[in-house]
Amino acid sequence: xxxxxxxxxxxxxxxxxxxxxxxxxxxxxxxxxxxxxxxxxxxxxxxxxxxxxxxxxxxxxxxxxxxxxxxxxxxxxxxxxxxxxxxxxxxxxxxxxxxxxxxxxxxxxxxxxxxxxxxxxxxxxxxxxxxxxxxxxxxxxxxxxxxxxxxxxxxxxxxxxxxxxxxxxxxxxxxxxxxxxxxxxxxxxxxxxxxxxxxxxxxxxxxxxxxxxxxxxxxxxxxxxxxxxxxxxxxxxxxxxxxxxxxxxxxxxxxxxxxxxxxxxxxxxxxxxxxxxxxxxxxxxxxxxxxxxxxxxxxxxxxxxxxxxxxxxxxxxxxxxxxxxxxxxxxxxxxxxxxxxxxxxxxxxxxxxxxxxxxxxxxxxxxxxxxxxxxxxxxxxxxxxxxxxxxxxxxxxxxxxxx
Numbered sequence: 001x002x003x004x005x006x007x008x009x010x011x012x013x014x015x016x017x018x019x020x021x022x023x024x025x026x027x028x029x030x031x032x033x034x035x036x037x038x039x040x041x042x043x044x045x046x047x048x049x050x051x052x053x054x055x056x057x058x059x060x061x062x063x064x065x066x067x068x069x070x071x072x073x074x075x076x077x078x079x080x081x082x083x084x085x086x087x088x089x090x091x092x093x094x095x096x097x098x099x100x101x102x103x104x105x106x107x108x109x110x111x112x113x114x115x116x117x118x119x120x121x122x123x124x125x126x127x128x129x130x131x132x133x134x135x136x137x138x139x140x141x142x143x144x145x146x147x148x149x150x151x152x153x154x155x156x157x158x159x160x161x162x163x164x165x166x167x168x169x170x171x172x173x174x175x176x177x178x179x180x181x182x183x184x185x186x187x188x189x190x191x192x193x194x195x196x197x198x199x200x201x202x203x204x205x206x207x208x209x210x211x212x213x214x215x216x217x218x219x220x221x222x223x224x225x226x227x228x229x230x231x232x233x234x235x236x237x238x239x240x241x242x243x244x245x246x247x248x249x250x251x252x253x254x255x256x257x258x259x260x261x262x263x264x265x266x267x268x269x270x271x272x273x274x275x276x277x278x279x280x281x282x283x284x285x286x287x288x289x290x291x292x293x294x295x296x297x298x299x300x301x302x303x304x305x306x307x308x309x310x311x312x313x314x315x316x317x318x319x320x321x322x323x324x325x326x327x328x329x330x331x332x333x334x335x336x337x338x339x340x341x342x343x344x345x346x347x348x349x350x351x352x353x354x355x356x357x358x359x360x361x362x363x364x365x366x367x368x369x370x371x372x373x374x375x376x377x378x379x380x381x382x383x384x385x386x387x388x389x390x391x392x393x394x395x396x397x398x399x400x401x402x403x
Contacts, residue, residue, distance in 0.1 A: 013132050016141050018193045019125045020148035022082070025182040026122040027149035029089070031156025031262040032179060033058060033115065035255055036172045038241045038362065043172075044105035052238055052362025054105075054112035059234065059358050061116020062123065063351035069121045070344035078128045078195045085121025086190060088114050089183035093176055100173040111176075118183065120351075127343050130331055131196055139328050143273030146324055149266030153259050207337040210345060221391040222330040223346055225285050227353045228380045229322030232292050235357035236299070236315055236377055237261060240308060242362065243370040247303045257308045264316025272324045281325045282392055288321030289384040292377070299374045322384065 033055065041051040065085075073081035092114030099107035126145045133141035159178045213219055237258075244254045276284050291314045298311035334342035364373045 011134075011137065012141065012144065015132050015193055015195060016129050016144055018189055019129050019145045022122065022186050022189055023125050023145050023148035024151040024155075025186050026119065026125070027152035027262065027266065028155040028159070029093075029115065029179045029182045030119065031152045031258065032159055032175050033112070033156075034237060034262075035156060035241065035258045036175060037112065038238060039245070039251070040100060040108060040172050041105070041362075042242070042245075044100075044103055044108060046105075048366060050105075050362070051242065051366065052358060054109045055238055056355055056359035056362075057109050058112040058116035058119070059351055059355035061113040062120040063116075063348060063355050065117045065120025066123065066347035066351055067344040069124060070340050070347070073121075073124060074340035078124065078131070079190060079193065081121050081124070082128075082190045082195075083187060085118045086183050086187040088121075089118030089186070090180060092118065093180035093183055096176040096179065097173050100176065115179075120347075122186075123347055123351075124343070126327055127339070128195060138331055139276045139324075140273035142324055142327055143269045143271075146272075146320070147266055147269035149269070150263060153261075153263030153266065156259075156262060158255070158259070206335055208335070210338075210341050213334055213338060213342050214345065216333050217391050217394045218329055219333040219342075221285075221387045222326045222333065223349050224387045225288070225322050225384055226326030226330070226346065227350045228384050229288060229292070229319055229326065230350055231353040231357035232377045232380050233265075233315055233319040234354045235361045236295065236374065237312065238358045238361040239365040239370070239373045240312060242365045243303070243373070244305075244308055246365075246370070249305055249308075253305045253308075257305065257312055260309055261312035261316045264313040265319050266316075268317055268320045269324065272320060273328075276325060276328055281329050282388060284321045284325040285329075285388045286385065288318045288325060289381050289388070291315075291318035291321065292381045292384075294318075296374045296377055296381070300371060303370065 037055040037058070038052050041054050042048060045051055045053070069081055069085065072084070092111045094111075095107055095114065096111035099105075099111055126142050129141040129145045130138050159175055214223075240257065240261075241254050244257065272284070295311045295314040295318060298307055298314065301307065330342070330346055360376075361373065364376060
């Protein structure tokens with residue numbers, strides 16, 4: 001068994017590892033945004049209910065880009081799409097620095113939106129890895145790319161903290177200089193990486209209509225798990241810095257909690273693919289949902305730094321199992337000629353819900369408090385569990401080799 005694992009790892013194309021580096025750079029900037037965005041919004045916004053609007057606009061940019069990005073890459077190829085996305089990211093980083101230094105809330109919101117556009121292209125790194133890898137290696141290829149986010153756990157929050165000393169006039173502007181550097185490195189990597197010229201198959205005679213693909217139980221459950229799992233993570237993570245500020249915790253403690261959260265999001269990726277292969281995607285999805293419930297319980301019983309820390313670790317692993325599990329399940333529901341529209345529909349639905357969740361987090365935290373925020377996440381986690389159990393009871397679960 002060990003011998004087979006080693007040979008599988010060696011057979012991974014170089015491009016998969018380069019995509020993992022790009023994922024690490026993307027998530028480093030995203031984790032920096034997660035650490036400081038709500039605090040920047042709080043310092044710049046006159047209406048404190050709009051505190052998390054920039055982060056919500058980041059997800060909105062991702063959501064609105066998800067379908068065009070997939071279609072652009074279907075016509076021009078993954079490489080061209082990723083290069084285009086990096087240019088949006090560079091523009092967003094520059095505007096972010098300027099807007100913070102000049103105390104312009106709405107321009108910071110524009111910057112966050114452009115970062116979201118970059119993420120809208122970058123979210124297809126995992127699907128690009130699927131294009132490259134053979135069928136047996138797809139779960140591991142997805143995991144390897146997502147594992148690039150482990151670097152982000154250390155880089156993002158620490159650079160947000162380090163950047164506070166760059167500009168005396170504003171403690172958060174300096175961190176976005178590093179964001180600009182991240183996007184420039186992505187641009188350089190994409191100039192030299194070798195990816196398939198087209199993300200889709202030119203002969204689409206075998207392609208089914210999207211409504212036929214979307215009626216499959218496995219597709220429905222993949223979307224539900226990816227959509228609600230990501231939404232719960234975004235919802236609770238977005239509110240956490242505000243809750244910690246409300247409970248008088250230091251920024252260093254907030255950065256520490258977010259760092260461990262991001263680490264928990266991506267560190268399991270080194271083994272999630274193997275766990276799926278060994279125990280089945282259904283079991284991984286169930287465990288992911290249960291860990292989300294554990295996060296809520298920890299948040300409800302206490303508000304010390306260690307409660308926030310433990311809860312966000314559980315939340316990070318929950319997201320990892322649900323997102324990678326949902327992505328793996330999704331890839332079993334479409335044919336090669338259908339991948340662009342199936343992936344676009346999935347990511348549009350996922351990030352529509354994430355956008356709503358991140359915007360709701362700020363308003364719920366401001367008006368109702370931390371406990372209500374957490375109680376609000378429970379129905380979504382229960383829906384995930386119910387949908388997975390439903391899939392287990394259908395013949396589709398056997399057709400896509402879920403066991």
